[in-house]
Amino acid sequence: MKTISYSQNLVHPVTLLSTSDGEHENIATMSWVSALSRKPPLLMVSVSPLRYSHDLLLRSREFAILVLSETQREMATLAGTLSGSHNQKWSLAPFKQAKKPAHQIKASLLRGCLATFECRLVNHLTAGDHTLFIGEVVNQEQNSQQNPLILFNRKYFSLGDFIEKYP
Numbered sequence: 001m002k003t004i005s006y007s008q009n010l011v012h013p014v015t016l017l018s019t020s021d022g023e024h025e026n027i028a029t030m031s032w033v034s035a036l037s038r039k040p041p042l043l044m045v046s047v048s049p050l051r052y053s054h055d056l057l058l059r060s061r062e063f064a065i066l067v068l069s070e071t072q073r074e075m076a077t078l079a080g081t082l083s084g085s086h087n088q089k090w091s092l093a094p095f096k097q098a099k100k101p102a103h104q105i106k107a108s109l110l111r112g113c114l115a116t117f118e119c120r121l122v123n124h125l126t127a128g129d130h131t132l133f134i135g136e137v138v139n140q141e142q143n144s145q146q147n148p149l150i151l152f153n154r155k156y157f158s159l160g161d162f163i164e165k166y167p
């Protein structure tokens, strides 16, 4: 059957998935990320089993989602094109300079993000060629001064004009 490429017609945030089992740590760009539930606060990230982050997340059972701001494009491209299987991405200059510890989990956070969610893994299931990881948010930080970096049609965008309030 022909593979349909549909995801480019959806609008996605650009985030980094930060994982650590205490011995190995990694960051990888993830756009298939969404809120799932308010009570408890759950979010999901869809990760291909081909990613180094995949098994690291399964082992560590905790992770952080770092929502990138429009000024952090370089990080999105670096963390989304290099693999942690061959690279220590946290030692690259842009990440090293902005690295900071989390409050509730081992994985590191990044200064300058729009928002940061520290999560404990509560469930995971196979979703076609990806694994859907569901995490409970145990700590969050937000910086309302930042604008999000947005992925649409395989390109990065910044936020457009304000139109009207959501009812």
Ligand SMILES: Cc1cc2nc3c(=O)[nH]c(=O)nc-3n(C[C@H](O)[C@H](O)[C@H](O)COP(=O)(O)O)c2cc1C
Binding pocket: 014, 026, 027, 028, 029, 030, 031, 032, 033, 046, 047, 048, 050, 051, 052, 053, 054, 076, 077, 079, 080, 081, 082, 083, 084, 085, 151
């Ligand atoms: C903008 C962007 C969004 C991405 N979104 C995802 C995603 O949602 N899920 C996924 O498995 N890979 C995604 N990727 C690909 C991974 O980030 C990429 O394969 C990365 O090298 C994996 O790193 P790792 O092997 O260190 O885990 C994305 C890449 C980019 C550039």
